[in-house]
Amino acid sequence: MSRKKSAKGKGATSSPSAGSLTGKGTGKGARSSPAIVQMNGVVHPIRPSVSCSSDFYDIAFKVMLVGDSGVGKTCLLVRFKDGAFLAGSFISTVGIDFRVMITLLSYALQIWDTAGQERFRSVTHAYYRDANALLLLYDVTNKTSFDNIQAWLTEIHEYAQQDVVLMLLGNKVRDRVKELQIYSGLEEFGVPFMETSARSGLNVELAFTAVAKELQHRSLEDPSEKFKLQEYVNKEMKSTSCCRS
Numbered sequence: 001m002s003r004k005k006s007a008k009g010k011g012a013t014s015s016p017s018a019g020s021l022t023g024k025g026t027g028k029g030a031r032s033s034p035a036i037v038q039m040n041g042v043v044h045p046i047r048p049s050v051s052c053s054s055d056f057y058d059i060a061f062k063v064m065l066v067g068d069s070g071v072g073k074t075c076l077l078v079r080f081k082d083g084a085f086l087a088g089s090f091i092s093t094v095g096i097d098f099r100v101m102i103t104l105l106s107y108a109l110q111i112w113d114t115a116g117q118e119r120f121r122s123v124t125h126a127y128y129r130d131a132n133a134l135l136l137l138y139d140v141t142n143k144t145s146f147d148n149i150q151a152w153l154t155e156i157h158e159y160a161q162q163d164v165v166l167m168l169l170g171n172k173v174r175d176r177v178k179e180l181q182i183y184s185g186l187e188e189f190g191v192p193f194m195e196t197s198a199r200s201g202l203n204v205e206l207a208f209t210a211v212a213k214e215l216q217h218r219s220l221e222d223p224s225e226k227f228k229l230q231e232y233v234n235k236e237m238k239s240t241s242c243c244r245s
């Protein structure tokens with residue numbers, strides 16, 4: 001496959017006023033460069049295990065985290081980027097939060113965090129119209145967030161691109177004593193699914209890698225065989241659980 005060293009390749013996306021973000025404490029107009037994460041006014045260095053240089057990526061894909069308020073979107077992204085968990089008081093995202101550019105499988109992923117609150121929905125719709133991948137989160141300890149999955153899928157089908165890569169993440173798994181037993185209905189959504197924990201880091205990297213692999217596969221001009229996202233995730237999740245103490 002021939003690859004161009006360009007920030008705007010095949011999968012490159014444009015967003016309404018990219019960079020003019022409001023977020024959790026970042027204030028209006030907060031910006032983050034491709035190599036840093038800005039949060040609460042603090043510039044966080046990139047986690048060393050994830051390459052963030054904008055010099056070596058081939059194609060920029062836009063990945064967005066969506067889902068109800070409080071399901072853990074920001075924490076998942078911070079866990080992925082910084083390897084840390086944002087414990088303590090919960091500050092809701094306002095509009096669209098920090099923009100992160102990372103390189104995964106030699107593809108640049110531009111990752112956006114969105115506000116889960118209803119009042120920001122029109123803003124987030126405008127942004128995920130050109131998203132290449134959406135990670136839809138719910139909280140496995142919160143039934144309302146599970147019940148809202150269908151409504152989210154309806155919105156996604158209405159506003160996102162038809163071929164958007166979509167994955168459902170049940171976050172906060174194995175963190176709380178009282179987990180809801182609501183997984184049985186998941187197949188009905190027909191969307192690849194996996195469990196994550198932003199708190200422990202369980203499967204967080206896998207979620208982003210799986211999406212990157214799917215995007216990578218789709219960008220091949222003549223993929224010899226179809227990449228099966230759910231199969232890949234199942235296989236990798238098994239190997240995670242088999243090796244956990």
Ligand SMILES: Nc1nc2c(ncn2[C@@H]2O[C@H](COP(=O)(O)OP(=O)(O)OP(=O)(O)O)[C@@H](O)[C@H]2O)c(=O)[nH]1
Nearest residue numbers: 069070071072073074075092093116172175198199
């Ligand atoms: N136990 C546990 N708590 C979590 C986890 N992920 C997030 N939380 C907590 O859940 C709360 C909400 O997390 P956020 O990441 O801010 O939620 P959000 O989805 O970004 O919310 P909005 O910005 O309002 O859309 C915070 O108090 C987090 O500490 C997790 O995996 N396990």
